[in-house]
Amino acid sequence: MKLSDWGEIELINVIKQILIDSGAQGALPDVITGIGDDASILHQPPGDILITTDQAIENVHFLIDRIPAFNLGWRTMAINISDIAAMAGTPKYAVIALSCPPETPIDWIADLYRGIGAICHEAGVAIVGGDVSKSTQHTIAVTMIGESIESGGQKQQTLQRNTGQVGDKILVTGTLGGAAAGRSLLFDEEEVDLGSDLIQLFLNPPSRVDAAHLLIESGIRTGMDISDGLLIDTERLTQASDLSARIFVEQVPxxxxxxxxxxxxxxxxxxxxxxxxxxxxxxxxxxxxxxETKINCPVTVVGELINKTEKRILLIGANDQELEISNMGWTHF
Known part of the structure; x- marks a missing residue:
């Protein structure tokens, strides 16, 4: 059965039921109205609100014949959850705008929302609204809302990019490069094993919400997530803090x-x-x-912040030798 066989009202009802079944629709006591009205009503106590948005566009961010719909739904939400975690917030609510060609199979949409519902249930996120529309390609646009956490009796503690200081060490959680390798295998290889560790890293990004909260509790106030590459994201952090950085290649995990x-x-x-x-x-x-004693994942020192120089990023190899940077990560344009 195709989307054009149903229409918008039936589609919304099915999506709502899938999210109810998964525990991701209106599951929080502060959701007064969710899917089905002109807008959602949320009860929010005093504190800072974090808002992020991201979209997944067919043939730009994913190939529909390479990523199962369930995994696409999971990954799309994981990326938005990561943006909230990057500022040490707690993800709470999301709205989703889905655009599809009329010939899209209903089963594909159902699997997409099952993936969305599964990760949102795991993360404690309520889907409180959204939109559906006809288009020539598949697009999933997510807006997520989170809240700041309380630390040491003080509310509204977050990680931000503009608070770095000269002499600070630069650290990363986990290991790097695996998800990009998985993306290359998934999109470029003729035969794909969806269960391989590298492809799973791409399909199921790690959740670092708890780790970010532990950083706040440890007194850390400067941070972000690595979405486009270590070098370009470090450059963004140095620009916000008006500093430069030395990255030591041999220390990158x-x-x-x-x-x-x-x-x-x-x-x-x-x-x-x-x-x-x-x-x-x-x-x-x-x-x-x-x-290192508090956090629930590996952390590695990969560099240090220094006074601003002509270059934002200095890539340092063996024997303290500066290396040429030929690539600075992913940009859309």
Whole structure:
């Protein structure tokens, strides 16, 4: 059965039921009205609100014949959850705008929303509204709302990009490059194993919400997530803080499974591939041991913030030698 066989009203009713069944629709006590009205009504106590938006566009962000609909739904929401986590917020609500060709199978849409519902249920996010529209290609646009957390008796603590200080060490969670390697395998190889570890890293980005909260509790205030690549995202952080950075290549935690598939380009994937959705943050040296004892994932020092120079990013190799940067990660234009 195709979307054109149903129409908008029936589609919305089915989507709503899927999200109810998954526990992701109006599941929070502060959702007064959710899907089905002109707007959602949310009861929000005093505090800072975090809002982010992101979209997944067919043939730009995904190939519909390569990513199962369930995984696409999960991944699309995971990216938005990561944006809230990048500022140490707690994701709470989301609205989703879906555009599809009329010939889209209903089963594909149902699987998409099952993936959305599954990750939202796991993350405690309520889907409180959205929109559906006809288009020539598939597009999923998500707006997510989160709230700041309380730390040390003080509310409204967040990670931001503009609070870095000279001498801060630059750290990352997890390993880098694996998701970009998985993306290349998924899109470029003729035969694809969806269960491979690298492809799963691309399809199911890690959740670092708890890790970001622990950073706040440890006194960290500068951070973001790595979506477009370590180098370009570090550059964004240095621009916001009006500083420069030294990144030490030999300290970058390269995912060990990359070498089998990409023996010569693995480090480039780690530096510029993006898609990692790990946390990138800065810390004073005396806080690093505290972080390591609290945080629930590996952390690695990969560089340091320095006074602003002509270059925002200095890539340092063996023997403290500066390396040429030929690529600075993903940009849309």
């Amino acid at each position: 390269l995912n060990p499974k990359i070498k089998h598939h990409f023996p010569h380009t693995g480090m480039d994937l780690a530096l510029n591939g993006g898609e990692d959705y790990e946390l990138l943050f800065t810390a004073r040296s005396d806080l690093i041991s505290i972080i």
